Amino acid sequence: MALKQGEILTAIDVMRDAAVIPVIVLDDVAHAVPLARALVEGGIRMLEVTLRTPAALACIEAISRHVPSAVAGAGTVRNAAEARAAAAAGARFAVSPGYTSAVGEACRDLGMPLLPGVATGSEVMAALDGGFTELKFFPAQQAGGAAMLKAFSGPFQDVRFCPTGGVSPANAREYLALPNVMCVGGSWLTPAELVREADWARITQLARDAAALRRG
Numbered sequence: 764m765a766l767k768q769g770e771i772l773t774a775i776d777v778m779r780d781a782a783v784i785p786v787i788v789l790d791d792v793a794h795a796v797p798l799a800r801a802l803v804e805g806g807i808r809m810l811e812v813t814l815r816t817p818a819a820l821a822c823i824e825a826i827s828r829h830v831p832s833a834v835a836g837a838g839t840v841r842n843a844a845e846a847r848a849a850a851a852a853g854a855r856f857a858v859s860p861g862y863t864s865a866v867g868e869a870c871r872d873l874g875m876p877l878l879p880g881v882a883t884g885s886e887v888m889a890a891l892d893g894g895f896t897e898l899k900f901f902p903a904q905q906a907g908g909a910a911m912l913k914a915f916s917g918p919f920q921d922v923r924f925c926p927t928g929g930v931s932p933a934n935a936r937e938y939l940a941l942p943n944v945m946c947v948g949g950s951w952l953t954p955a956e957l958v959r960e961a962d963w964a965r966i967t968q969l970a971r972d973a974a975a976l977r978r979g
């Protein structure tokens with residue numbers, strides 16, 4: 764998919780771009796641009812930068828500004844204020860660990876696609892009520908894994924999931940084989956020690972391997 768700079772994305776665009784969305788934790792803004800370039804080089808350009816560190820917003824801003832071929836999004840968005848701060852920093856999509864109508868409405872007002880996190884049928888129903896049909900299944904392994912998503916496919920045929928949490932190269936294929944899974948999320952592409960050591964070549968290789976995963 765060719766992406767134009769500044770083009771408004773949908774949640775589907777975010778999910779279908781590659782089989783894996785990397786979940787990124789950055790402590791040092793100096794790592795943001797080379798890390799994003801390394802991931803793009805490997806074929807992964809939808810980047811979820813989690814709002815878990817003081818540097819996160821500056822990292823989103825740096826990637827948005829200096830790596831036009833990447834699409835910086837914000838992860839761990841837990842309230843409306845964080846959604847607004849992420850959008851102001853240049854985030855083009857948001858991912859949240861759970862769903863609240865406040866986060867949903869804030870993202871809708873901002874025109875920022877949101878993948879809200881769900882782990883139960885009631886949470887899927889709340890997200891559907893809010894108008895969201897592309898959801899993060901979190902924490903995927905702990906909340907029932909691929910078997911849970913198979914069970915969700917009956918009552919929630921119109922929902923597409925991005926399972927995240929405990930997903931790895933060992934089990935990603937099992938998730939990606941499910942018709943209601945469009946992509947998976949995970950932190951394995953950006954291990955803390957490789958980021959600390961600035962080993963961008965190894966991160967590119969991890970991204971390349973992830974980009975080669977196929978959906979079922």
Ligand code: 3PG
Nearest residue numbers: 786927928929930949950
């Ligand atoms: C998270 O939000 O931390 C993600 O679920 C990543 O989980 P993982 O480290 O198990 O991939």
